[in-house]
Amino acid sequence: MTLKSFVAAAALVAVMVPAAQAQTSQADVLTIMKSSFKERGIAKLDRLDQNELQKQCSEYSTRPMPAPMKAALEKAALDDVKYPADGRFLGDWKVGERIAQSGVGLQFSDNEKTVNGGNCYACHQISKEEISYGNIGPTLYQYGKLRGNTVEIQRYTWARIWNAHAFNACNIMPRYGAAGILSEEQIRHVMALLLDPASPVNR
Amino acid sequence: MADPMKIRAVVRNGVADVRVLMAHEMETGQRKDSSGKLVPAWYISEVTGALNGKQVLKAYWGPAISKNPYLQFKVKGAKAGDKITVSWVDNKGEKRTDEATAS
Amino acid sequence: MSVIRRGAVAIGAALALLVAAAPTLSQAQSNTQAELEKYRQMLGDGNPAELLVMRGEGLWKTKRGPKQASLEGCDLGKGPGVVPGTYAELPRYFADTDSVMDAEARIVHCIVTLQGIPRADAVRNPYSGAGQRQTDMEALVAFVVEESRGVTINVPQKHPKEIAAAQRGEKIFYFRGGPYDFSCASCHGEDDKRIRLQDLPNLNKDEPARRAFATWPAYRVSQGAMRTMQWRIYDCFRQQRFPELDYISPASIDLITFLGVRAQGGKMDSPAIKR
């Protein structure tokens, strides 16, 4: 092998090895993280301790996750969904709208008394009246009108809000029910915003 | 003492385009501090602009002008080398005057 | 490779959105974007960070601290006393501390070593609060970064510690945690995404990564203050629902190194002005 072709080959290898798989280990990173953050108020250091889902989703951020692993994460997420005990899925869409608008809660600048918002408009279009909406998630405008308000759709939507990884492991949406961000009652109100025929979403 | 202003005056076709940045909190009087106490209103209440010492503009402001105020105005009959002077006074009586040469 | 794949996914997603959105809504959205562009352009006319740059320059040249020295002898990577162009090549490895430092860590180092101010004092309150005068640290950073305006970003990857920092930084970028399960990539891994109406740079892509790095520090009109790159990272983690990031901590410098390397070839345009 000539020096020139060796250099070219080495360069090729360098390009092909994803940087994420270089010598830095996840353990090194966790050590660095833990030494760089401090707890403040409600945000304790244990927030850096990743659960299985977080760990695997981080690991496979830059390369495809093996299908069986993805399926297993999705099954675990779906099994984890807690449906309302009394079978009541829908609350008050007006309260749901306020929850969808609010982005506070769980930050170190919040406290125990802060009522968590759903932050829905940060990522989704929902009602047509709110022009300041994000597009990380799909539009939810006319969500109920397009899908109907059947029990199946209600159960599906509930599960999607509770733990969206049930349908697409490692997607971006927070696990509103599973991670305790919103209460069961709050989720009912958000459900109503999406599904109630009287909600501005469906009018 | 108040921080200096930044004044830029550029002459085109005999008109000086004057842009001024002022360092000021412009407190509305409606904000609460971390202990929940109302922070008193504190804002620039008057600004004057002058060309070679002759007043051409007088502004009266309330606390609805943004923090670190920006003001742009145009002066007729100006040429490069002219002196543009801007002065402000706030509702506590603090004041500041700065000068720029038009280019 | 992953960049290309993600790009393709993003294009697919964008097409799906185009097909799905009703014409009236997408038209309203483009009007919104045009008006926001006008808003941003009008802001660009006068950046209050210029006032802070003037203050920072004065502060840089003022004799302070127990040693009554100015910061004019500070070595920001191009030798003692050289400020122009340095920000565009930071973070970098410094032999005197045997570590990779970003601009803010290096300025703190100079405050401690040249002026004799205790480190704890230098890093105590780096960010100004609501209604407070901007901190000395913010003013100094404003001055230093202004001296690199127009300079090409060239964050070095020569020393093994520089390479290791960028590698750890990439892992931190993808580290999902906290009650929201967010990583940096949750918001900064795809094209043309927004939170509310704020555009999110896709930091996996050259152009947006360059633009993002080039325009921090920036004057944030929503806060009435110029914010530094350290603050940008700190506040992203706050909104990710992580604990509080320490000022100039190793993780922050690793992440900034990764972002700087991703931004290679961009031109510094800071302090910028943003919402």
Place this chain on the structure above:
Amino acid sequence: MNRNRRTSLQVAGSAGLYGALLAIGLLRPGQASAQSLEQAFKTAGIAETLKALGAAGAPESKDIVINAPDIAENGAVVPVGIRSGLANTQMMALLVEKNPSALAGAYDILDGAEADVNMRIKMGQTSDVFAVVKADGKFYVAKKEIKVTLGGCGG
């Protein structure tokens, strides 16, 4: 507070004297308008504020241009310009209907200045803004809606 405004007021004399000077043409109307402004800065709503400015019932004019974006990304800083094409423009003011006090700023356009100013204002919410112009002793208005949007994912 408003020490400086009081000073202007004293210079102009009492309101009665000011009016008398105006009437006999010794003072240019629009100049030293501090006396009406003192009150105008305290009023809410457009109608009350126009009244305090002495501009109640002013007609709309197409010669007044409000230069501002339709949408502001943040209410803390909203860039707004007023330009008047009306002959002999003496005073220009900007009012925000839904702010606690409507009057944001007023400008005496003296000899040597063009009737063209740009400023940045705070807006608490989406609102109509009004430009009030006094030209040749008469008042005119123009209006424009500016939408103020919410931002970020932590608020």
